[in-house]
Amino acid sequence: MTQKRSSRFDHDVIYDIISEGSAVLDLGCGDGELLMKLIKNKNVRGLGIEKDIDQVTKSIIKGVPVLHMDLDEGLTGLPDRFFDFVILEKTLQAVKKPLFVLDEMLRVGGAGIVSFPNFGYRQVVDSLVSTGRMPVTSTLPYQWYDTPNIHLFTVDDFLDWAHKNQVTVEQGLFRVDDAIIPFTEAVASEASEVLFVVKRLSS
Amino acid sequence: MDAGNVGWTVPRKVRLADINNPLPLDCGKKITPVEVEYETYGKLNDTRDNAILILHALSGDAHAAGRSTKADEMNRPWLKDRPGWWDRMIGPGKAFDTNIYFIICSNILGSCYGTTGPADTNPETGRPYGLAFPVVTVGDWVRLQERLISHLGIKRLRAVAGGSLGGQQALEWALAYPDRVESAIVIASSTRLSAQGLAFNAVARHAITTDPNFREGNYYNDSAPDRGLAVARMLAHITYLSEISMSRKFGRRYRNGDGPGFHLGTDFEVEGYLQHQGNSFVDRFDANSYLYITRAMDYYDASSWGDGDINQACRRIESRMLLVSFSSDWLYPPEETKELAIALSRCGKHVSYANIQSSYGHDAFLLEVENLSRLVRGFLKARGAQ
Numbered sequence: 001m002t003q004k005r006s007s008r009f010d011h012d013v014i015y016d017i018i019s020e021g022s023a024v025l026d027l028g029c030g031d032g033e034l035l036m037k038l039i040k041n042k043n044v045r046g047l048g049i050e051k052d053i054d055q056v057t058k059s060i061i062k063g064v065p066v067l068h069m070d071l072d073e074g075l076t077g078l079p080d081r082f083f084d085f086v087i088l089e090k091t092l093q094a095v096k097k098p099l100f101v102l103d104e105m106l107r108v109g110g111a112g113i114v115s116f117p118n119f120g121y122r123q124v125v126d127s128l129v130s131t132g133r134m135p136v137t138s139t140l141p142y143q144w145y146d147t148p149n150i151h152l153f154t155v156d157d158f159l160d161w162a163h164k165n166q167v168t169v170e171q172g173l174f175r176v177d178d179a180i181i182p183f184t185e186a187v188a189s190e191a192s193e194v195l196f197v198v199k200r201l202s203s
Numbered sequence: 204m205d206a207g208n209v210g211w212t213v214p215r216k217v218r219l220a221d222i223n224n225p226l227p228l229d230c231g232k233k234i235t236p237v238e239v240e241y242e243t244y245g246k247l248n249d250t251r252d253n254a255i256l257i258l259h260a261l262s263g264d265a266h267a268a269g270r271s272t273k274a275d276e277m278n279r280p281w282l283k284d285r286p287g288w289w290d291r292m293i294g295p296g297k298a299f300d301t302n303i304y305f306i307i308c309s310n311i312l313g314s315c316y317g318t319t320g321p322a323d324t325n326p327e328t329g330r331p332y333g334l335a336f337p338v339v340t341v342g343d344w345v346r347l348q349e350r351l352i353s354h355l356g357i358k359r360l361r362a363v364a365g366g367s368l369g370g371q372q373a374l375e376w377a378l379a380y381p382d383r384v385e386s387a388i389v390i391a392s393s394t395r396l397s398a399q400g401l402a403f404n405a406v407a408r409h410a411i412t413t414d415p416n417f418r419e420g421n422y423y424n425d426s427a428p429d430r431g432l433a434v435a436r437m438l439a440h441i442t443y444l445s446e447i448s449m450s451r452k453f454g455r456r457y458r459n460g461d462g463p464g465f466h467l468g469t470d471f472e473v474e475g476y477l478q479h480q481g482n483s484f485v486d487r488f489d490a491n492s493y494l495y496i497t498r499a500m501d502y503y504d505a506s507s508w509g510d511g512d513i514n515q516a517c518r519r520i521e522s523r524m525l526l527v528s529f530s531s532d533w534l535y536p537p538e539e540t541k542e543l544a545i546a547l548s549r550c551g552k553h554v555s556y557a558n559i560q561s562s563y564g565h566d567a568f569l570l571e572v573e574n575l576s577r578l579v580r581g582f583l584k585a586r587g588a589q
Contacts, residue, residue: 023551053560057557060557060581061584062585067554067555076545077545077548077549079549082549
């Protein structure tokens with residue numbers, strides 16, 4: 001499920017966003033690299049959830065607490081607002097029930113940090129139109145038949161969801177070429193990857 | 204990785220309760236004297252902080268690894284045929300690496316492998332205890348193990364680890380002695396046995412106690428309730444396997460030829476297998492011990508540390524925890540292990556949980572060595588990463 005986290009984009013950005021000493025849940029934590037850094041350097045109380053047992057093992061070897069679970073089954077048992085931050089780093093597009101996972105994220109966390117490859121990125125769209133085939137790019141490196149990405153979406157799709165669900169965007173960052181730009185200062189179609197920090201308006 | 208084995212092993216015995224220092228039990232009684240049989244592998248380091256206590260399951264013993272030198276002397280000939288019950292996990296270069304750790308395993312109270320049990324002499328009567336043996340619990344076992352650890356001069360264990368009923372002992376250690384356990388590895392286990400598990404144990408005990416040879420447990424000078432014990436073991440064995448592992452192993456194959464024999468004896472391979480399991484078990488196990496140990500298994504409920512609330516109980520725990528379940532285990536189903544992992548998580552405890560895909564059922568904790576080793580080795584080495 002978890003993609004290779006070759007890009008330093010979300011890792012570094014998420015690392016900076018998370019405040020010292022906070023409680024952090026990483027959904028689809030992969031090999032636990034990000035959590036390990038947060039636990040070691042920022043005194044974070046961290047927990048990972050991961051469905052691939054090889055990745056679970058790697059997290060355990062790093063000393064990162066991790067639960068071998070499937071996000072599509074929800075986070076039953078974890079209390080509301082238990083974490084300050086819940087991370088969905090390039091994971092949302094790979095789950096079966098993305099809206100359910102987003103709801104669970106905002107239930108157990110004060111803030112959600114969601115990063116994803118932007119399917120509305122011009123290069124992706126151009127590739128689809130010009131070749132007539134599913135795009136294969138650096139942020140979407142898979143063939144149509146072996147991709148873990150089963151729910152691809154665009155920046156606007158995500159913002160529509162936020163708008164309809166009383167979710168506010170606290171912060172947004174676009175990766176445009178090698179730069180990281182606030183989402184208010186750039187055009188969505190220029191972003192290959194994006195990251196949003198979201199909160200649910202308290203009802 | 205090149206892994207060796209621990210070689211020849213020597214069981215040890217120590218008296219850990221006597222008239223001046225009896226062992227208090229959960230049932231309210233005190234027991235004395237108590238002898239404990241144990242084995243150790245590897246070396247205790249100078250700072251005495253590399254000890255790992257291995258906890259055995261229902262029918263296990265202190266002989267967790269290697270080849271016993273005393274099989275004949277102890278009148279346990281079956282030990283000659285095979286290495287210790289977790290030999291694939293314990294040894295130089297193995298998951299519980301005897302080049303690094305000092306491994307201890309002791310036989311539980313009420314068993315029949317060297318630690319005081321119902322077959323031993325009741326000091327009040329001069330005859331075997333039989334059913335006069337007090338009802339013992341997982342808590343009692345752990346209290347006795349604590350005496351052993353103290354006797355060995357160990358203040359704090361690097362880890363406690365076990366599968367099944369052994370996993371529950373590991374959990375109990377973390378709950379009862381939070382400051383003396385650095386980490387706990389709980390495998391194919393949960394906070395308590397399900398109603399279905401209780402039911403299986405009830406039938407098993409019934410098979411023993413209704414055997415005409417049982418005679419209220421006073422059978423030591425006569426024929427033992429072997430038929431009852433064999434049935435109990437056959438039944439239990441079904442719960443250790445999975446539907447798929449039984450299908451794969453035996454299917455519907457007939458023992459002789461490929462058709463029904465039109466008799467009511469043992470005709471299917473699976474029948475023969477269970478019968479063999481039952482019959483070989485009676486040679487090596489005491490029926491009364493089976494009654495007492497399954498009862499302890501029934502009674503165990505980790506939530507009693509939190510007045511019935513597992514979350515409250517979990518707050519006591521200070522150890523790093525590793526919980527492992529197996530996908531086809533229906534005696535201690537993955538869902539229940541996961542629940543414990545979540546309870547620990549919500550108490551802010553350091554816990555990792557892994558569910559290994561396996562078709563072996565509950566027995567997987569003895570068989571899925573490769574996957575289990577990777578997790579255990581990684582978890583033990585990650586010490587101090589936080």
